[in-house]
Amino acid sequence: MRHSCSIAVGPARFRIGSDWRAPIDQLRQLYADYPMEQSVPDFTVRLQATSVLRRVIRPQVAIAGDFTLPDAAPLPLEQGLLAAEMAMNLQMALGWRRHLLLHASAVSRNGRAVIMTGVSGAGKSTLSALLGERGWRFLGDEFVLIDPDTGNIAPFPRPISLKNESIASMEREVDDDTRFGPVMHDTPKGTIRHLRPRAEWVEQMARETRPALLLFPRFGYARAVRRVDEAESFVRLTQASTNYVALGERGFDALTGLVRSVRACAIDYADGEEGAELVERLWSEQGTRLGDRAAAA
Amino acid sequence: MTDGWSVARALTDPASVAGLDSTGWTQLLSAARALSLIGTLAEVLADAPLPPDAARVLADVRHSNVTGQRQALWEAESARMALADYPGRVVLLKGTAFAAAGYDAALGRSIGDLDILVARDGLDQVEALLLKAGWEWVKPDPYDDAYYRQWMHELPPLIHATRDRMIDVHHTILPLTAGPTPDAAALIADARALPSGLYVLSPADIICHAAAHLIADGDLSGGMRNLWDIDRLVRQFIVEESGFSDTLAERAKLHGLTDAVGRALRLSAQLFGTPIVFRQAQGGSGSVPAIDSLFLRRITAVDGWGRKTRKLTRQAFYIRSHLLRMPPAMLARHLWTKWRKGHRG
Secondary structure, three states, X not given: OOEEEEEEEOOEEEEEEEOXXXXXXXXXXXXXXXXXXXXXXXXXXXXXXXXXXXHOOOOEEEEEEOOOOOOOOOEEHHHHHHHHHHHHHHHHHHHOOOOEEEEEEEEEEOOEEEEEEOOOOOOHHHHHHHHHOOOOEEEEOOEEEEOOOOOOEEOOOOOEEEEOHHHHHHHHHOOOHHHEEEEEEEEOOEEEEEEOOOHHHHHOOOOXXXXXXXXXXXXXXXXXXXXXXXXXXXXXXXXXXXXXXXXXXXXXXXXXXXXXXXXXXXXXXXXXXXXXXXXXXXXXXXXXXXXXXXXXX | OOOHHHHHHHHHOHHHHHHOOHHHHHHHHHHHHHOOOHHHHHHHOOOOOOXXXXXXXXXXXXXXXXXXXXXXXXXXXHHHHHOOOOOOOOEEOHHHHHHHHOOHHHOOXXXXXXXXXXXXXXXXXXXXXXXXXXXXXXXXXXXXXXXXXXXXXXXXXXXXXXXXXXXXXXXXXOOOOOOOOOOHHHHHHOOEEOOOOOEEOOHHHHHHHHHHHHHOOOOOOOHHXXXXXXXXXXXXXXXXXXXXXXXXXXXXXXXXXXXXXXHHHHHHHHHHOOOOOOOOOOOOOOOOOHHHHHHHHHHOOEOOXXXXXXXXXXXHHHHHHHHHHOOHHHHHHHHHHHHHHHHHO
């Protein structure tokens, strides 16, 4: 294709081709800290004009690549960066087989991770971004990759896609303006702005961590915490996984292993501050519990 | 330049990939994926020395192959259980049949929908049993539904409500509007039983069906994979089935598919070096009719980004696929109805 680049996020390597220059330039900027050397990629993504005319007149970006959805709607060229991100996510969701993939965000501290999963709008992305600015290592806001052999998490720290109100709250939280991407208005998901992860998270993205706490956050509700048992966690995570069925027995083993090894809670919170505070509190209780266990052993 | 021929070369001569650099590998894998042959390529190259990053990608593909075939066979078993009360034969077709019969063509083959063949007078019962067992209609559109039932060789597609997998129930192997009329009763009568109680077509009929599907139906979008199926099947059948060449000629004639089988075998010989088993009266000289090269141009139309290339050729074959299915007046009426529906909604 006319324009292209290569990007590695965690263990996955992408080749992105485009009929236009702009989306590739924006990607190079947003992914400046990531390895970009060319190699045989895991996935190829194509941002292509819906027709020859649409390359020039009111250009429309069709999302294509190794894996596609038949009814994916094209986006205007101004949202080309979003199209690229959506296409990369789609490749992972439909094509990745090396790990069990959970639609979730994760942060870690001292080599132990908190996984946060929920439907779109539950706040998992913003919560992981917020915790990332407050002493946690950010592991990813879209996918959590569980190694079926070891149960470890392979970080997938792609740029955080902030939506609507969370854009302003993260702009207050992060001093460095250069970490933000362009503002995209009127996308199918409202206003979107990307936040580049800190350079050290990207440098450390090959280092795996262990899951310790599993949370099902819900944003915009009165504060509440409820324990979730293994069976419920399992069922909810089968729904949150994009490749659980495709992995067959490996997926089942990885998922049962995960729900047995972590404590799980559903948390409701009214705003980001409260959410972050709840995670910290559950984490310190978790620490106590782990300490108790170590003492008993 | 990478195109379908690069994939054909890698499949037939695995040692030829030794000289590829990282760009060459990238383009080969994308082209193979676009042609639905990545699974096959991964198996063919299983013992070849590979650069680590290509090996990583192909190892994942081989994992998916195992799961894909297991799911396809489970789908066949589910249909068998659902149709236990149907007294007639249930014949598996295409990829699922190759996997169930353990044919070499199944190695790495991607399998999508479950295709089965039953006698036309058993359709109502089969349909009712499937609906009872959890399958439901995909297209609840009265025109499409009526069109399928009147003119097509299969029921409108059904999808299983919880497993999300499609089943195509055929009563013959070509649309009723197509030129040739294969002998569906003979297809079923000659089918071979599997230990499970399901059936697969006889070897010669499998080739006839693959050729009919490729040449006399559709726009050749899955053409390369179809020809690879034919290549693998022919290589296996000429060794395992005595008198295969003669049987194939007889069955092709019976089904009115002599030309289609002849062309399919010439194309697969061009692409994959398939041994010659079939001599048509007029094609005895071994010369390849010029029109074959148009077919090959269409079938190999893919680039190193996995994009479809040669738009005009593809469109010509798309139009051809409709003309094959319907006489012009009927085609006009069909497209008119479709167009009006499209613009009303």
